[in-house]
Amino acid sequence: MLRALREIEGGVKLSLNAAGRLGTLRKPPILESFLRQVYFTGVTASTGVVLRASLLGVLIIAITMDVLDADVDMAVKILLLVVFREVGPLAAAVVIILRSGTAMSAEMAMMRISGQTRALRYLGINLYDYLVVPRVAGVMVATLALTFYIQFLAVAGGLLLSPFIIEATFMELASRLFDLFTPVDFYYSIIKSLLFGFAVSACCCYHGLNPPDLTQNAVPKVVTRAVTQCAMLVLTINAVFAYIVFGILFFGLVKATV
Amino acid sequence: MNQPAQATAPEAKAAPQMALRYARHGEKREIALAVPVGSVRRIELPDTESKSAFVTAVLKARCEANEELELFGQPVRDLSGGARQRLRTRVGALSPIVGLINNLNAWENISLPAAYHGKPSLAEVATITQEVLDVFGIEPRGFLVRVPDELGKLERKIAAFARLMVAGPELAIVESLNDGLSRAECARVAGFEQEYRRRHPAGTLLFVDIREE
Numbered sequence: 001m002l003r004a005l006r007e008i009e010g011g012v013k014l015s016l017n018a019a020g021r022l023g024t025l026r027k028p029p030i031l032e033s034f035l036r037q038v039y040f041t042g043v044t045a046s047t048g049v050v051l052r053a054s055l056l057g058v059l060i061i062a063i064t065m066d067v068l069d070a071d072v073d074m075a076v077k078i079l080l081l082v083v084f085r086e087v088g089p090l091a092a093a094v095v096i097i098l099r100s101g102t103a104m105s106a107e108m109a110m111m112r113i114s115g116q117t118r119a120l121r122y123l124g125i126n127l128y129d130y131l132v133v134p135r136v137a138g139v140m141v142a143t144l145a146l147t148f149y150i151q152f153l154a155v156a157g158g159l160l161l162s163p164f165i166i167e168a169t170f171m172e173l174a175s176r177l178f179d180l181f182t183p184v185d186f187y188y189s190i191i192k193s194l195l196f197g198f199a200v201s202a203c204c205c206y207h208g209l210n211p212p213d214l215t216q217n218a219v220p221k222v223v224t225r226a227v228t229q230c231a232m233l234v235l236t237i238n239a240v241f242a243y244i245v246f247g248i249l250f251f252g253l254v255k256a257t258v
Numbered sequence: 259m260n261q262p263a264q265a266t267a268p269e270a271k272a273a274p275q276m277a278l279r280y281a282r283h284g285e286k287r288e289i290a291l292a293v294p295v296g297s298v299r300r301i302e303l304p305d306t307e308s309k310s311a312f313v314t315a316v317l318k319a320r321c322e323a324n325e326e327l328e329l330f331g332q333p334v335r336d337l338s339g340g341a342r343q344r345l346r347t348r349v350g351a352l353s354p355i356v357g358l359i360n361n362l363n364a365w366e367n368i369s370l371p372a373a374y375h376g377k378p379s380l381a382e383v384a385t386i387t388q389e390v391l392d393v394f395g396i397e398p399r400g401f402l403v404r405v406p407d408e409l410g411k412l413e414r415k416i417a418a419f420a421r422l423m424v425a426g427p428e429l430a431i432v433e434s435l436n437d438g439l440s441r442a443e444c445a446r447v448a449g450f451e452q453e454y455r456r457r458h459p460a461g462t463l464l465f466v467d468i469r470e471e
Contacts, residue, residue, distance in 0.1 A: 027376075122318075122351070123371045
């Protein structure tokens, strides 16, 4: 219990520190580290999701129309709801956790264990500036980009490939999609994916910089803890965010267009 | 029996300004040393723990309860955060404690502190690096793109030395310089002293080792 509270306190401190030091991204080595993070997290991750994301849209439309006996209108609504609001940001977060979260926490734990973080401090380099800020900012940008990429592929894949398995044309599906699309879906997924990216990177940085001990054995423990807590954080944020934005019974903030 | 780890510099009539004064009180051994500004000294400490405690205290400009430390005439015990930070910038080390960063190549390692602090400029860093590598007969193109794991022990020390020369500290500590090097390599790194002296005629250079008993 005490450890959990300490982790929450440490995580919050790290997040606030990182958020408050975003201005240091102007420094050349930090900017370079940020761009490197965006490349490794966003660009290299994007190649593996093309086929899966395209098939996701087809599956949603096909299953909705076949199993639920829905019409084109309902199928496109569900495609929008599921892909834009939920699956897009969630799928991006899962890819980021599995690909970059593990690498980031292991790399930082190794740096801490081998005394490289200490070396950076002796060189007068702030660890938040050099290690945390570029990773947090880079993962946020990469998560956002990956979310858009998955959403685009899933929707485009759904619209292009579905006519082969259901009785609806591409034009029918596309026109319904543009009728039903609201800016809320767009803003919702932007804010959510940025929050996911922030939570995942801050959690991985926190665990990487705070291994349970300074031996090689600590690295797998750090990675396991980081991945588990990242997954829990993402699911919690997803639930809380959906409740706040679409919990119309309690908040009346936005009228859900279902 | 208590014994000093190293004889201090002979007291001059007009006491020279000290770059460093250090004392460590222990149950078995007392360590006391003083290094005048502008000198080159070689000190031998009794064991790894003493050596590590000494280098850490100087680099952090902070001492433990059983230690006393003065840097450039300033006792570090009650320094404010800002004053301590300023003192730290005047001290540098070639030491395993300040090793190279594994995921950066040699050039990035050498230029990182300068790029972060904004001085000296990267053009100056490149010039200094080129000159240091020339002195030690290393071809920069192949050397600078390699990460530390791809470098030999001598090359790693040269990269760390180049980084130290870029920082240009007033007090440079070189810890266990010959560790892990062959005799021929030891002869090459002996050139560090001359190179440091050439670049910083008024600087203080301190070689720290363990006394072999």
